Amino acid sequence: MKKLFILFLNLILVFNFISCNKSIYKDGIYIGTGDTYLNGSDDATITIDEGKIVDLTLRHLDKNKTEVNYKEWSGEEVNGITNPNLRKYRGDFIKKVLEQQNSEINIIDEIPEISTNWRLAVNRALEKAKK
Structure with missing residues (x-):
């Protein structure tokens, strides 16, 4: 009888644990x-x-839908052009x-168009993931 009671309690605990996963x-x-704009577009894979x-990949694509070379987006001058440091901003x-488990990230002042589009892409991916 005692074993049955313990088994019953364990089943209740398991059921509660499963139902708590909200x-x-x-x-x-x-x-x-994200939306397409003058210089390209962005996407997110979640x-x-x-x-x-548990994982997120962000891509910034040029007008030809090719992912940019992040070495050229270093915040330093490359071939006479200084692009923002997308590698750092993307990582941040x-x-x-x-950490937050959502896309409510502040827009990055140095790249407002790109970071807004990343947030839009993440939101659209999460909409697809909703139960």
């Missing part, structure tokens, strides 16, 4: 795209595991999304 996301890989965002953006 994630709004389905597991999988989801892609969202991996959801156990209801949480990804880190914040993973």
